[in-house]
Amino acid sequence: MLCVLLVAAALMPAHAAPRTVEVFDRPAWPALQAGLTAPAIVVFTATYCAHCPAVIAQLARDKGRLQPSAQLIAVVIDATPGDDDARLLRDPHHRPVDRLFAFQGQAAALRHAVDPSWRGITPYVAFLHPGEAPRWVTGPPSAQDLAAWARKR
């Protein structure tokens, strides 16, 4: 009985590696924020970004500890859904996230729509709470950034 319950618990969708690459076009960012019912972290990343995997992995660990119900979302800014989804999904660096998006459209226009001041540096991290403006961090977030985000309910 205990084994069965453990198996059931293991199957519960606390985290499942993403199985699809979602479209991040111009409506996606406002729609994603409007649809929030819980805190979330969004990491804008790139396939050339050697710093991003460690940041994603650390955020996955931290949010699991501080805000287990929060979503961790990655948006790949130099790939397009449909171009090579299998490669993006196979990438172990993307496994810790709950949802995986990729830019569809002009990268400069999409960056501007997300944050006009963003100069394309990755990782670019948005700490989100429903109904509030994002708080942005360029590069690896600090422990203070995480704590400030986790403190809000």
Place this chain on the structure above:
Amino acid sequence: MVSRRLNSPVRQGPSRYAGGWLCVVALLCWACVATAWAQHASHGAAASQRRASPSLAVGAAFAPDGVLWVVGLNQARRLFVQHSTDTGQTWAPPRLLDIGTDVVSADGENRPKIAFGPSGQAVITYTQPLSRPYTGEIRMLRSGDGGRSFSAPFTVHRDRQLITHRFESVAFDAQGVLHTVWVDKRDLEALKAKGAGSAREAPTPQAAPPAGATGSTRNRGPSTAYRGAAIYRNESRDGGQTFGPDLKVADHSCECCRIALAPTPAGGLAALWRHVFEPNERDHAFVTFGGGPLGRDETAAGQALANAPLRAPVHALVRATWDRWALDACPHHGPGLALAAGGGYHAVWFGIRGGVPAVRYGRLDAQGEPVGEVQVLPDVSAEHADVASAGQRTAIVWRSFDGEATRLRAWVSGDDGRSFQLRELARSVEDNDHPRLVRRDQEVFAVWRTSREVRVERVLP
């Protein structure tokens, strides 16, 4: 007696434990449905909205006969070359190149490139991504007939590990030596393989900053981690038929920005790239190679090794910018470099200095040291600038997104960079590449590919 007790739940019928089993089954069913729903919700939205992205990054160069060539990927991701005899007003039909099963990386910072030598040679290079993330190899096609035909692709570097060899730049120097320079992670990987994951390194000599730079320049001692990647290069003295050994130029480059090359007055090449200076500052490094008497590898006693291959001397690395931008992140935004008529070089680069992100222009002396005032380009949204010069005339070109469209803009100087005038060159709502400057004698043109066309705009004179 014991066996009878073990058997007794069965003999007593299922009703006593049916509720527990039902709960378990319900739990399992709920877990499976919830997982499937979460994936389905995203999949449905994604499948209906996908469309292939154009891969617009191009390389451009004028051949010695004055014909403009571009190399890039077409809509089907096939490598093509195309040329124009009237500086882009009309184009010959694109010609597909046979690269077998190669995959070509073609984004703005790591685009296919074309270069022409003085004796009918032409080379095309690109990075082919490999199976592991962040890995690649540099592939080259060679022509001995000015581009009428090209060889099958071959790998340029001798190292064949499944690691980073990417962001190559290629140019012929005044002696006709072909130089290929790239970002390489063999040294980092070698340290990892030793199990160190980190390494002691010799302290990097810290040059004194120019007047006005802020922050301490104190050498904080050897680092315990290998920062970034390395810059490697090689030479070919026969137009790309054979190559010398892979030669390390510098440790601790940034990992994903293009390398700028420019001719030196001595006939060699100067290189400018984003570096990671101690403790963790992503400023730019400058080095020259070639143009001097050829030397051979030396012993520690300074004696030339008789059988060592000839190679052009490399002059010491110099820190060319002092933004002091400390960040563990990827700008993906390399510099530009051009020879200045009055000596030294013109340089453009992106960085964050004093909290202000901007593309900046500055002058470097002949050794690569910064001189004079650094100027911010007159566009807060400027990105991916390039610089070129023809005598006293200097041109800087960049693109910027204004919220609705991308503008191609230029800063033009007639007095070797002492003063500039802003020019609007073009505007597009289409997807577009980084702009590039190409020089033909005393003329400079901006080449800018959008999803609709390749625009060529005269910038100088």
